[in-house]
Amino acid sequence: MVLELLIFDRIYRHIAAGICSNQFGFMKQRSTLQQVLVHFDCIFGLVAQLKQVGVIHLDIKKAFDTVDHNVLLERLWNCGIRGEMWNLIQSYLSHQQQCVSVRGSRSSLLAMTSGVPQGSLVGPLFLILYINDLPAGTLHSSFCCMQMMASAGLCLSLPSLAGGFG
Numbered sequence: 483m484v485l486e487l488l489i490f491d492r493i494y495r496h497i498a499a500g501i502c503s504n505q506f507g508f509m510k511q512r513s514t515l516q517q518v519l520v521h522f523d524c525i526f527g528l529v530a531q532l533k534q535v536g537v538i539h540l541d542i543k544k545a546f547d548t549v550d551h552n553v554l555l556e557r558l559w560n561c562g563i564r565g566e567m568w569n570l571i572q573s574y575l576s577h578q579q580q581c582v583s584v585r586g587s588r589s590s591l592l593a594m595t596s597g598v599p600q601g602s603l604v605g606p607l608f609l610i611l612y613i614n615d616l617p618a619g620t621l622h623s624s625f626c627c628m629q630m631m632a633s634a635g636l637c638l639s640l641p642s643l644a645g646g647f648g
Contacts, residue, residue: 487603490603501611505610542613546600547597549596549612575598579591
């Protein structure tokens with residue numbers, strides 16, 4: 483646990499400045515209350531401009547299982563995590579195996595090429611880095627994205643429906 487905390491702190495120092503400001507989960511000095519306030523500020527701002535508002539909430543809990551190790555390692559490298567720390571993370575990710583056990587029968591072990599450890603300190607940090615560019619596709623003035631680890635809230639202004647759907 484102590485080693486994982488040291489690894490977490492070192493990674494966090496490297497990536498914190500580059501994490502999207504609308505990412506609230508597992509970020510120091512950011513909270514769920516702040517996320518809700520920013521989300522409602524976005525909605526009320528669009529309403530004040532007399533725009534129609536659409537809100538989409540996405541459940542991305544399974545995202546932990548889909549983090550591609552090669553993409554994650556590339557992003558860590560691009561954040562300046564290199565040398566022994568990068569080698570340690572690469573080794574940690576590449577030596578994970580899984581199997582299925584049902585009623586006493588067990589499958590053979592398979593190497594895991596995706597997914598980050600849930601219940602660990604570094605797992606959420608890896609996920610944050612992996613999904614950090616999600617809001618980059620939303621840099622339109624009528625679109626706002628808030629992220630909280632296992633969910634994302636999207637708020638956008640919609641074109642007027644006055645003309646109908648013809």
